[in-house]
Amino acid sequence: MADYNMVMAGFGGQGILFSGKVTAYAGLMEEKNVSWLPSYGPEMRGGTANCSVCVSDEPICSPLVVTPNVLIAMNEPSYDKFIDAVVPGGTVIIDSTLIAKKCERSDVNVFYVPATELASEKGLDGLANIILVGKLLKETSFSAYESVLKAIDKCVSARKEHLKAKNIEAINLGMSL
């Protein structure tokens, strides 16, 4: 398997850190080495939030992803901040409801998903992040589908049991796009 060095970025409140956690847990379910590093600065409080996720067969050296091969962007400032750092051949997934820009790079694989709009249409409010993880899964197969389901089971707390099915629905929707 290839190493995945991912950056997920957007506004605080979009579930950026959560989608990173699901991705990392999916790797853990497959006995991979994983790491998850959040931004924890003042920007988290109402500003931009981002996290680095590494999934690898080898022990993770730097958990801080400087040159990602996967970028999920959920707002324009984040897109602007990270798009140039993506390595050639990398995968970029953009929430096109929130980001009007088109990527000018031709050496990365870009996917535009109107995730926020879809989430609201399908009764999956607040799960645009997970729709994008579903799309990522389809385009990169970063882990097995079953591992992502297990990850959701681990990451959604028991208090929010009812949200598990919604999360799975969001993954499925993302994969169908």
Added chain:
Amino acid sequence: MAEKVLMKGNEALAEAAIRCGCKRFFGYPITPQTEVAAYMAKRLPKIGGTYMQAESEISAINMVYGAASAGVRAMTSSSSPGISLKTEGISYLIGSDLPCLIINVMRGGPGLGGIQPSQSDYWQATKAPGHGDGHILVFAPSTIQEMVDLVFDAFDLAETYRMPAMILADGMLGQMMEPVVFPEKEVVEHEKPWAANGHQGKREHNIINSLYLKPDELERTNRERFARYEIIKEKEARVEEYLTEDADIIVVAYGATSRIVRAAVKAAREQGIKAGMVRPITVWPFPAKAVAKAAETASRMLCVEMSLGQMVEDVRLAVNGKVPVEFYGRTGGIIPTPAEVLEQIKKIAGGAK
């Protein structure tokens, strides 16, 4: 086997301490270590422990002083500016020969500094954790698993040698998540015949004290303590050596920085540069012997830190002029990238020819 779980460094530190039988936590919140306190606040009341949010860091460390005096496993946790406030109490703990655990999840300084990761409290931790002659044990984990394992060792050695122990982490390790397995071993607390606890009048009462007004008495206690430090330096210094055997250039780094250096060393090897790394796991005692040994085979050394050069002084002392020791550091909350470190290694490799 115990399940591998994904856990934040700060939470893993707290859970490890609980599993070590530490049920007394005294702290005051500060980014980027607040999750330690938050985890303790949630868990300790459920298992018959005490979580106390003190009114200040000074107060918290003195509560640890009190609990440790009574022979109880106790801890506190903070980040750089908060640790500065604790140093008076730490000195008292040293002067009273008391074991405890102190966690420092370092952030950038000086002053209030910033909240991003840093290693600029190395001097404070290893040279002057408080006023007066004295040291504390300082462990520098580089993974979440190692954070957990070292908490067990820190409590054990703190009680063995009757002195405070510190886990010197940083904002990156505190905030990141990694898979971790908690060791299922039985924790044995050491006998504490010195503890000032209830004894129903059946023995002479114990006194916990750091005040010695007679200079000869104070000199004697300090000398006794330093004799113990010599044993610790001999027995407890720990290090990891990575690709050092045939290495021409050896990089010395600890904690989170060692992870970045490992990536750079790997990349250097791929480019045909014989690089290796010596990673101190204890920074007090500093593994001087291992560093000196590395200097026998390497032609140049490089110390990389998230500071403007603190541990490099210990590296240079250990190397004792045998080979040049270069330094590279970022500070203020900036984490060096593997590419930056690789650039330094290449620069030095060029100079070595």
